[in-house]
Amino acid sequence: MLRACRGEPVDRPPVWLMRQAGRYLPEYRAVREGVGFLEMCADVDRAVEVSLQPIRLVGSEAVVFFCDIFVPLVGLGLPVRFGPGPIVDDPIRSGAQVAALPERCATESVPYVFEILKRLRRELAADRIPLIGFAGAPFTLATYLIEGRGDPTRRYAETHAWREREPEGFRALLEWLADRTIDYLNAQIDAGAQVVQLFDSWAGALDADTYRQWILPINRRIADGVDRTRAPFILFTNEAPHLLDPMLEVAPDVISVGAAVDLARAAERAQGRISLQGNLDPEELKLSPELIFQRVREICLAARAARGHVLNLGHGCTPDTPVEGVRAFTEAARALARDPEWIRARATPA
Numbered sequence: 196m197l198r199a200c201r202g203e204p205v206d207r208p209p210v211w212l213m214r215q216a217g218r219y220l221p222e223y224r225a226v227r228e229g230v231g232f233l234e235m236c237a238d239v240d241r242a243v244e245v246s247l248q249p250i251r252l253v254g255s256e257a258v259v260f261f262c263d264i265f266v267p268l269v270g271l272g273l274p275v276r277f278g279p280g281p282i283v284d285d286p287i288r289s290g291a292q293v294a295a296l297p298e299r300c301a302t303e304s305v306p307y308v309f310e311i312l313k314r315l316r317r318e319l320a321a322d323r324i325p326l327i328g329f330a331g332a333p334f335t336l337a338t339y340l341i342e343g344r345g346d347p348t349r350r351y352a353e354t355h356a357w358r359e360r361e362p363e364g365f366r367a368l369l370e371w372l373a374d375r376t377i378d379y380l381n382a383q384i385d386a387g388a389q390v391v392q393l394f395d396s397w398a399g400a401l402d403a404d405t406y407r408q409w410i411l412p413i414n415r416r417i418a419d420g421v422d423r424t425r426a427p428f429i430l431f432t433n434e435a436p437h438l439l440d441p442m443l444e445v446a447p448d449v450i451s452v453g454a455a456v457d458l459a460r461a462a463e464r465a466q467g468r469i470s471l472q473g474n475l476d477p478e479e480l481k482l483s484p485e486l487i488f489q490r491v492r493e494i495c496l497a498a499r500a501a502r503g504h505v506l507n508l509g510h511g512c513t514p515d516t517p518v519e520g521v522r523a524f525t526e527a528a529r530a531l532a533r534d535p536e537w538i539r540a541r542a543t544p545a
Contacts, residue, residue, distance in 0.1 A: 196257050196325045200390060200427035200449050200470055202502035207537065208495055210528035211257040211327070212521065213431075214511030215249040219518060222248050232277045233269060236262050242311045243318070250324060253518065254525035257325045257390070260311050264331025264394055265339070267301030267308075267379050273340070286343040288357050290364030293371060301375050302382040309386035316387030328388030328426070330380050332395035332417075333372035334410050340368070349400045358409070369413045377420035384426045392429040392451065393417060396510075399435030399453070406441045414445045423448060429472060433510050439464060454509030458494060462501035470503030477508050480520030484527075487520060491527035496540050 196209040216223055223245050227235055235241055242261040249255040265275050273296075274284040287293060302309070315326050339345065341354045358365040380391045398410055414430060421428050427448035432438055434453035439461055442450050451472035452461055461471055479490055491506065498504040506528050512521065531537045 196505060197389060197427065199503040199505050200429070202467075202470055205503070206541075207531040208498070208504040208506040208528060209256045210506040210525050211255045211259065212249070212253075212508050212512055212524070213259075214513075215253070215255050215259065215521070216245040216261050217512055218514040219512050219516040219521070220245075220248055220252060221518075222252060232263070232279070233266070236266050237305075237307045239307055239310050239314065242307075243314045246311070246315055247318060249521075253521040254529075256525070256528075257327055258315055258319060259327040259329060259392075260308075260315055260388075262308060262311070262329075264329070264336065267305055267330070267375065268336065268340075270301050270304035271297050271299070271375075272304075275339075280345050281339050283340055283343045286353070287337075287340045287368060288353065290361055290367060293364055293367045296368075296371055300378040300382075302378055309382060312383055312386035312388055325389045326387055327390045327392060328380060328383035328386075329392040329394060330376045330383075332393045332398065332410075333369040333376065333413050334401075335395050335397045336372050337365075337368050338397050338400075349397065351397070351400055366409070369409070373413050373416050373420075376417055380417070380421050384422055389426050390429065391421060391426050392431055393447075394431050396431070396433045398432045399438060401438070403437055403441055406438050407444075411441050411444055418445055418447050427470075429505075431472070443469060449503070449505065451505075451507060452509065456509075458497040458504075459500065462498055465501060467502050469501075470505065471498050471501040472505040472507050473498075474507070474509040475524065477510055477513055477516065480508075480512070480516050480524060482520065484519070484523035487523040488527040488530065491524065492531065492534065492537060495528075495531060495537065499540055 198205050199209055226241050226245050246258050246261045265281050269275050276282050338351050338354050418428055429449040429451050430447040431451035434455050436456045449470040449472050452474050454474050454476035
């Protein structure tokens, strides 16, 4: 995976899945039974166990540590609870509220995050399995902090209204979040993360001009601030084919794209500068193993002109994902190394 992220030669793409340790696994539900979500995130033993389950149970080739993008903000004392998704009891909608946010780093208040990472790194070192850290992107976190909860319509009316009404306050919130995200990701690298991913799940609600004005400088600041000499940096935006070019301008090591993005076009636009990650539709994990293999081959062939490719989903596993479908997905990635069509394609310029 590290070679694919850096654009070094590999015989076939590595594979992991977003939300790979989750409700679709009976073993996860057994560990989680009777434990609240935030309590689970802070329980080192349980978090390590469910982080490792996808290696043993479905054949994933990387471990992403079990946590949530809101954990560092909860650690800073922001009024976030889960019911079941994040709920902010006192939404942020003024510059005065931003000015009152704590200046300290989240790393001081969530020591269990780094203990989980250290434990996982020790567990994985002998088998050379990479460990992935992550954080929420400022815009995605900001939408929750401003709206008060997730917006199923993805219109983010309060967010857009505040940005127009008080642009200085809105930008100050993004900058406050960016500073803490840089510190948080670098601390994860210090603790053993070998790759880090920035989840900008809701930036797809913006048009390209708005993204360039408000989000690109913030995400570029994070990309520049993370120690990429020790860990490649992945930028993920969900279902945003219209943002492909401005995402490339962020200049991460890897762009992770949703299922609606044409990987062949993305590879062409990246011009050998950036690797790609993706992008099977999570619903396709419900197909037969034969059809999953066919789709994996199609995706990997489409991405073969990219500098590097990490096979993944276009978004995360859903709770009703069949375990057999996940196994078929990871097995299909390994089967590529023996697939005549893939071997021929690799020998032919894209």
